[in-house]
Amino acid sequence: MTAVLRPPASACPACAAAPAALELAGASEPRTGEIVLSLPTIHCAACIARIEAGLAAHDGVKTARVNLTLKRATIDAAPDITAADMIAAVTALGYEAHELDPSALSATAADRAGRELLMRLAVAGFASMNVMLLSVAVWSGATDATRDLFHWISAAIALPAIVFAGQPFFRNAWRALRAGQLNMDVPITLAILLAVGTSLWETALRGEHAYFDAALTLTFFLLAGRYLDHRTRAIARSAAEELTALEVPRAWLSEGGTEREVPIAQLRVGDRVVVRPGGRLPVDGEITDGVSELDRALLTGETLPVFAGPGQTVSAGEMNLTGPLTIRATAVGRDTSLHRMADLVAVAEAGRANYTSLADRAAKLYAPGVHILSALAFLGWYLATYDMRTAINIAAAVLIITCPCALGLAVPAVTTAASGRLFRRGMLIKHATALERLAEVDTVVFDKTGTLTTGTPALTGLDALGDREAGIAMALALGSSHPLSRAIVEAGQAAEITPASVSEITEVPGYGAKGVWKGQTVRLGRASWVGAAPLAVTASYLQVGEDAPVALPFEDRLRDGAAETVAQFIARGFKVYLFSGDSAPSVEAMAEKLGITRWMAETLPADKAARVEELRASGAHVLMVGDGLNDTAALAAAHVSISPASALDAARVASDMVLLGSDLSVLAEACTIAKSATKRIRENFRIATLYNIIAVPLAVAGLATPLIAALAMSTSSITVSLNALRLRGGQR
Numbered sequence: 148m149t150a151v152l153r154p155p156a157s158a159c160p161a162c163a164a165a166p167a168a169l170e171l172a173g174a175s176e177p178r179t180g181e182i183v184l185s186l187p188t189i190h191c192a193a194c195i196a197r198i199e200a201g202l203a204a205h206d207g208v209k210t211a212r213v214n215l216t217l218k219r220a221t222i223d224a225a226p227d228i229t230a231a232d233m234i235a236a237v238t239a240l241g242y243e244a245h246e247l248d249p250s251a252l253s254a255t256a257a258d259r260a261g262r263e264l265l266m267r268l269a270v271a272g273f274a275s276m277n278v279m280l281l282s283v284a285v286w287s288g289a290t291d292a293t294r295d296l297f298h299w300i301s302a303a304i305a306l307p308a309i310v311f312a313g314q315p316f317f318r319n320a321w322r323a324l325r326a327g328q329l330n331m332d333v334p335i336t337l338a339i340l341l342a343v344g345t346s347l348w349e350t351a352l353r354g355e356h357a358y359f360d361a362a363l364t365l366t367f368f369l370l371a372g373r374y375l376d377h378r379t380r381a382i383a384r385s386a387a388e389e390l391t392a393l394e395v396p397r398a399w400l401s402e403g404g405t406e407r408e409v410p411i412a413q414l415r416v417g418d419r420v421v422v423r424p425g426g427r428l429p430v431d432g433e434i435t436d437g438v439s440e441l442d443r444a445l446l447t448g449e450t451l452p453v454f455a456g457p458g459q460t461v462s463a464g465e466m467n468l469t470g471p472l473t474i475r476a477t478a479v480g481r482d483t484s485l486h487r488m489a490d491l492v493a494v495a496e497a498g499r500a501n502y503t504s505l506a507d508r509a510a511k512l513y514a515p516g517v518h519i520l521s522a523l524a525f526l527g528w529y530l531a532t533y534d535m536r537t538a539i540n541i542a543a544a545v546l547i548i549t550c551p552c553a554l555g556l557a558v559p560a561v562t563t564a565a566s567g568r569l570f571r572r573g574m575l576i577k578h579a580t581a582l583e584r585l586a587e588v589d590t591v592v593f594d595k596t597g598t599l600t601t602g603t604p605a606l607t608g609l610d611a612l613g614d615r616e617a618g619i620a621m622a623l624a625l626g627s628s629h630p631l632s633r634a635i636v637e638a639g640q641a642a643e644i645t646p647a648s649v650s651e652i653t654e655v656p657g658y659g660a661k662g663v664w665k666g667q668t669v670r671l672g673r674a675s676w677v678g679a680a681p682l683a684v685t686a687s688y689l690q691v692g693e694d695a696p697v698a699l700p701f702e703d704r705l706r707d708g709a710a711e712t713v714a715q716f717i718a719r720g721f722k723v724y725l726f727s728g729d730s731a732p733s734v735e736a737m738a739e740k741l742g743i744t745r746w747m748a749e750t751l752p753a754d755k756a757a758r759v760e761e762l763r764a765s766g767a768h769v770l771m772v773g774d775g776l777n778d779t780a781a782l783a784a785a786h787v788s789i790s791p792a793s794a795l796d797a798a799r800v801a802s803d804m805v806l807l808g809s810d811l812s813v814l815a816e817a818c819t820i821a822k823s824a825t826k827r828i829r830e831n832f833r834i835a836t837l838y839n840i841i842a843v844p845l846a847v848a849g850l851a852t853p854l855i856a857a858l859a860m861s862t863s864s865i866t867v868s869l870n871a872l873r874l875r876g877g878q879r
Contacts, residue, residue, distance in 0.1 A: 182221075184247065189218055202233065274308035282359070295350065301360070309343060309366060319332040331513065356852060357853065364860055369556075375563040376558075399422070415479060420432070428441075429479075430479045434458065434473070439471070440469050462484040469656045524541050556831075557831035557832055561827045561828045562576075564824075573813055574789075574806060574807065581803035582820075584803070589721060597791070599706060601704045606634050615647070618645060619691060620639070628654070650664075658676040667692035670690045671688070684732075708810040714742065716814075719815075722745070752781070768786045789803065790802040791805070835863060
């Protein structure tokens with residue numbers, strides 16, 4: 148799946164010659180009911196033309212459109228055309244293709260919101276520049292009729308621009324007031340409306356000061372903050388949706404001796420479902436036909452494949468490894484064991500929802516504070532002068548100059564800079580407050596299989612085999628698709644072992660592979676099948692003729708950077724735990740290898756979540772790193788959570804961040820960047836506070852002219868933006 152986000156070089160030679168083609172891409176969106184393919188290797192207009200022409204030439208294809216920006220193809224085809232046909236057609240053209248689930252893609256709405264924000268930002272910026280030019284003329288000495296004319300022209304520009312550009316703040320403020328609450332948008336809206344209202348009043352009365360430029364500048368800076376925040380979240384959402392959409396939820400339904408592909412939503416209890424090798428079980432049920440092995444690692448953490456045969460009960464989410472299985476469904480949809488885990492997740496997430504971000508905490512103090520200050524300024528000046536006009540002007544100046552620009556930019560500017568830096572390192576931030584929570588972490592909990600390890604076995608005993616056994620094992624493994632066989636082939640190729648001349652190789656589902664070597668039957672597979680005594684570790688067994696079986700042990704390989712990451716966390720004083728559903732010997736061996744002294748083995752999903760809750764209740768701020776369904780509840784219960792991109796969809800949904808690559812070393816760096824980001828946010832708040840300490844007395848004293856307000860607001864906003872940009876360079 149990571150290939151989608153890190154595409155290899157394109158097969159198209161024109162890409163290098165037409166880099167500008169990226170900018171020429173259209174913006175078509177997938178429509179439900181059509182075949183949608185992910186095309187991670189396309190790069191230019193020539194790729195588009197080649198793929199569209201190739202697909203259009205395929206019988207049954209009505210139209211085919213390729214979107215270069217989204218790297219997707221949307222195909223309108225006849226009902227008998229399948230996604231597999233289209234993938235084969237694209238592959239034949241020299242490009243990589245994966246099917247996407249259109250229902251899981253909602254980029255259209257996200258892009259529309261971004262375009263609207265960008266359009267309002269452009270209008271506010273253009274209008275503020277024009278009004279500022281008129282204001283400079285007034286500040287330079289324009290008086291009387293000239294000043295009044297410039298004020299009226301400013302009003303003609305500012306009023307429609309603010310009505311259009313300020314709508315995001317107006318709508319949010321109205322919703323908050325209707326709910327009886329105050330948020331940051333309430334004082335922003337009040338400041339904008341009061342600035343425009345008093346400016347119109349002053350213009351009508353031929354007054355000296357008007358704040359049209361301040362109202363527009365305020366709107367422009369705050370929209371810039373909103374757009375930065377939107378872009379950060381849209382990038383994360385888009386990548387996460389792309390990963391989700393790769394898991395197409397379909398199943399093969401067996402009816403009257405025929406099979407047809409249907410959406411999982413159409414399955415009913417009692418249906419017979421066929422699951423081919425390499426497929427994931429879509430329902431809970433009972434095996435009625437077929438023999439195979441099941442990989443339950445993502446559900447239970449158990450790395451050893453289990454034997455599967457008629458009469459055995461199975462659960463949705465398990466992976467079928469070697470032989471086709473027919474399953475009679477006993478639970479489908481929301482009644483499966485997969486969805487029952489959602490209840491655990493919902494309970495666990497309730498605690499996380501109570502977290503209040505730094506921005507929200509600042510807004511709770513800021514909003515009532517400026518309202519009270521403005522009201523006191525109005526009351527004080529009215530009692531001192533009994534001049535309503537002067538009192539309202541002072542109150543408006545206080546609201547304007549207590550500029551929320553710095554506060555509105557402080558968090559999104561820092562978050563955007565930190566998110567961009569982490570994204571370049573292979574970390575995707577999904578949740579708005581994930582960085583702040585990551586900065587508070589003092590305890591790290593790792594899952595084992597698929598998280599600290601790759602989840603794929605590696606052969607460890609190849610050197611102990613003789614040339615004859617190694618060659619025979621290599622030949623038999625080449626005829627099997629079992630994960631252990633693939634590991635034997637990989638190790639054999641690395642050691643440059645030549646496969647023996649084994650004939651009549653056949654795979655016996657659920658047991659192993661067998662063949663004939665020099666007239667003798669040779670078998671590679673389960674201990675019970677070849678008559679061997681099983682080892683305590685994962686192993687396959689080779690038997691040559693009537694010779695005693697030979698064991699081939701395996702171990703789960705550590706992910707890149709796993710040992711270094713654990714060592715860094717321990718060295719920094721973090722408490723590190725290892726929770727796994729795997730057996731105690733393998734978990735203990737892994738813990739000793741990595742220097743982890745706190746570990747638990749054979750843990751059920753509820754046990755993991757309960758232990759994480761206990762740690763939280765004791766005051767620990769827990770970072771949970773896991774990938775399986777058995778980790779989902781613990782991921783949701785933790786203070787902050789991270790899952791690899793290879794994790795199941797449910798685990799990625801429950802986590803706050805997604806690790807796009809396979810290297811874990813970015814985890815420790817992410818904690819450092821998060822602490823730096825939180826430090827920058829607090830610095831920005833202090834800058835905003837210092838600014839207000841200086842500016843507010845000027846406004847209350849009636850000295851805040853439009854020129855002073857414009858200079859002060861711009862200075863504070865630019866200062867917090869530059870401070871946030873320090874994160875991009877790597878300063879800590």
